[in-house]
Amino acid sequence: QSVLTQPPSASGTPGQRVTISCSGSNSNIGTNTVNWYQQLPGTAPKLLIYTNIQRPSGVPDRFSGSKSGTSASLAISGLRSEDEADYYCAAWDDSLNGLVFGGGTKLTVL
Amino acid sequence: QVQLQQWGAGLLKPSETLSLTCAVYGGSFSGYYWSWIRQPPGKGLEWIGEINENGHTNYNPSLKSRAIISLDTSKIQFSLKLSSVTAADTAVYYCARSVDYYDSSGYYDFYFDYWGQGTLVTVSS
Numbered sequence: 001q002s003v004l005t006q007p008p009s010a011s012g013t014p015g016q017r018v019t020i021s022c023s024g025s026n027s028n029i030g031t032n033t034v035n036w037y038q039q040l041p042g043t044a045p046k047l048l049i050y051t052n053i054q055r056p057s058g059v060p061d062r063f064s065g066s067k068s069g070t071s072a073s074l075a076i077s078g079l080r081s082e083d084e085a086d087y088y089c090a091a092w093d094d095s096l097n098g099l100v101f102g103g104g105t106k107l108t109v110l
Numbered sequence: 111q112v113q114l115q116q117w118g119a120g121l122l123k124p125s126e127t128l129s130l131t132c133a134v135y136g137g138s139f140s141g142y143y144w145s146w147i148r149q150p151p152g153k154g155l156e157w158i159g160e161i162n163e164n165g166h167t168n169y170n171p172s173l174k175s176r177a178i179i180s181l182d183t184s185k186i187q188f189s190l191k192l193s194s195v196t197a198a199d200t201a202v203y204y205c206a207r208s209v210d211y212y213d214s215s216g217y218y219d220f221y222f223d224y225w226g227q228g229t230l231v232t233v234s235s
Contacts, residue, residue: 002154033213035221037155044204044225045155051219088155092210092218098170099157099220 003028004089004102011108017077020105022089024070028100032092034072036065039086039104048087049074076107084109112137114226116205122233128192132205132226139163139183143208145222146179146190148201156201160208161188195233202228 005023012018022034036049047056049065052072064075072091076083089102118130132144145160159169161179169177173192181188192199206222213219 032218032220035219037222044228045222046225047221047223050209050221050223051213056223090155090157090221092220094218096171098168098172101155101157104154 002103003093003096003100004091006087006089006102006105008103009106009108011110012076012079013110014079014081016079017075018079018107019076020074020087020089020107022072022074022102024072024091024100026070027095028070028091028093029067029072030070031094034065034067034089034091036063036074037088037090039088041085045088079109081109083107112207112224114205114207114224116203116226116229118203118229118231120230120232122195122231124196124233124235125194126233128195128199128203128231128233129189130203130205130229130231131187131189134186134188134207137186137207139181139186139188143168143210144179144181144188145206145208146177147204147206147222148199149204149228150198150201158190158192158203160210195231197233200231200233202230204228 037045038048039045052067093100113135116132143160143162146158176193178191205226207224210220
């Protein structure tokens, strides 16, 4: 069972907007920043969002992050077939003194 | 452009020691931590630990007793050893560059901006 809670699956049709939630606690999301990773099938994860809302160079602005209290969200607008992947949130946990990940959300583009 | 290339034994027997190495190309150790992360087949990600240029390490408390991360600054490489492996340690292991610091608001930011290609390590008798 993961410290950060994500829905196991999400789906949408091309062009739609999809959001993926990440729920934590005061010891992780409540006091530290959230980062998001995209993992395409058979590949290493890729940094998608860092410091809650920042996009690394090369990540389309269709991807956006937000954080409020002990929860965070990843939004993908203008959904495309190549967005079909697993998405993970992560944050440092002060109580566990380690980095924790969400269990991952498998996004399907219908 | 930073690139990480990793290698190591892919098949181990229970009780043996896992050993992986990651080489850093296009950058130096300075100013960053360097991490290991693993992913059991079909499951999520787990951070193992990290090391910086001065050899300072941080470990996931759940693996701290069995994991050792070291570095060779002359070769710009860092390594993971995980002792007494069991089937539960079967996973794809990734090396990655960590960026971690306290921001101006006091929040701790910790993320991985470059990743290795991954190495599948299977533990089986």
